[in-house]
Amino acid sequence: AQSVTQLGSHVSVSEGALVLLRCNYSSSVPPYLFWYVQYPNQGLQLLLKYTSAATLVKGINGFEAEFKKSETSFHLTKPSAHMSDAAEYFCAVSDRGGKLIFGQGTELSVKP
Amino acid sequence: DTGVSQDPRHKITKRGQNVTFRCDPISEHNRLYWYRQTLGQGPEFLTYFQNEAQLEKSRLLSDRFSAERPKGSFSTLEIQRTEQGDSAMYLCASSFDQQPQHFGDGTRLSIL
Numbered sequence: 001a002q003s004v005t006q007l008g009s010h011v012s013v014s015e016g017a018l019v020l021l022r023c024n025y026s027s028s029v030p031p032y033l034f035w036y037v038q039y040p041n042q043g044l045q046l047l048l049k050y051t052s053a054a055t056l057v058k059g060i061n062g063f064e065a066e067f068k069k070s071e072t073s074f075h076l077t078k079p080s081a082h083m084s085d086a087a088e089y090f091c092a093v094s095d096r097g098g099k100l101i102f103g104q105g106t107e108l109s110v111k112p
Numbered sequence: 113d114t115g116v117s118q119d120p121r122h123k124i125t126k127r128g129q130n131v132t133f134r135c136d137p138i139s140e141h142n143r144l145y146w147y148r149q150t151l152g153q154g155p156e157f158l159t160y161f162q163n164e165a166q167l168e169k170s171r172l173l174s175d176r177f178s179a180e181r182p183k184g185s186f187s188t189l190e191i192q193r194t195e196q197g198d199s200a201m202y203l204c205a206s207s208f209d210q211q212p213q214h215f216g217d218g219t220r221l222s223i224l
Binding site: 004009032034036041042043044045046049090092094096098099100101102103104105 | 116143145147152153154155156157160168203205207210212213214215216217218220
């Protein structure tokens, strides 16, 4: 069975500071991994995906994530936080059958 | 690409009533997914269709829940005899095969 654990339900950073959101996964098969962002009362928007090509994946809005098989991790980073980055972030895994298994989410707050 | 559309955006109903939600996927997408998201949690998979065939159902989908995609285009999710625990955001997503899923803005269901 596949699962995702997001470490830290709330992360707070200052504007301009590094953003690091942690995600660890469990999968019995090579996984597809995703990061989605959700703004209040909206659906989820894809930030980036890993599908067994390059281990460092670049996404939209300056975000990137690195797949580390040895650590079963797929942490999301952004060098410099912006106020507009404040949102809920979800890490998800897929077994290539399509359905997504999500973590519990991390709420990112950005302080001016 | 007009995006995934869900209707209604909000539904308030009394316990015991039946409700039906509609999802219109992106037109060229052959896969359609339903997820449920409760407050403070990540989305949980309910079911998915490839064209008109329902290929997988979660054990979360009790007998009171039924989903259809009659012509392989739009889909409906019906909940019969609603219960307090059905209060949640119901999210629809679509994709072309194993490409990343695009989400609608969801239908928020409140049970009085």
